[in-house]
Amino acid sequence: MGLAVKRQSLRDGRALSLDNPFHKTWEPGPLAGVAMSDPSRIRAIQNETEITTMYQNKVTLIGFLGNDAEVRSNDNRSLTTLSLATKSSYKKDGKYIEHTEWHRCVVFGKLGEFAGTLKKGAHVQIEGELRSRKYQPAKVGKKQPEEKTIWEIRVNSILKLDRAAKASREEQEQEGLPLEEAAA
Secondary structure, rough: OOHHHHHHHHHOOOOOOOHHHOOOOOOOOOOOOOOOOOOHHHHHHHHHHOOOOOOOOOOEEEEEEOOEEEEEEEOEEEEEEEEEEEEEEEEEOOEEEEEEEEEEEEHHHHHHHHHHOOOOOOOOEEEEEEEEEEEOOOOOOOOOOOOEEEEEEEEEEEEEEEOOOOOOHHHHOOOOOOOOHOOO
8 A cells, every 4th residue: 555655646746755765766786887888897896795606516415324434545545435325205196205315425534534433324414515536447358348427425524413322221220210210
């Protein structure tokens, strides 16, 4: 209703008051007039006011480890490989269909040392970037196999999502705690 009243007042030809915030005119921003003339100036003006991201290669995965971490080292450099399973599901014809995707994750340095302590079944969140690399498989027989491409996550961050393990009944009985208190 307020918008309709404003339009009527404008069509009626009454004078506009600049004290009223609804009667102010549109003012061009810092890019006005430059957009059509010189695109390189747009980037220069944007860089002065904010940093723009033109490309981003970031992957966040939450899932469970399929195997214990595999640690390899050579020439004073260690490399830890994780096999991470993520699951998705959808409904088709009234039934849920699940799909498990396996991801190869590669971890270097101090983070790789921590990753080496992770065991099969650990619930983790992994952040990193998606990378591809090509390799030549070993020759089998007389035929040289084709070059293969492998996709992996180069890990920047690992967050362990496992909850603290609950003590077993036997451990609770050995400590002398009644089961009701231990469960609370």
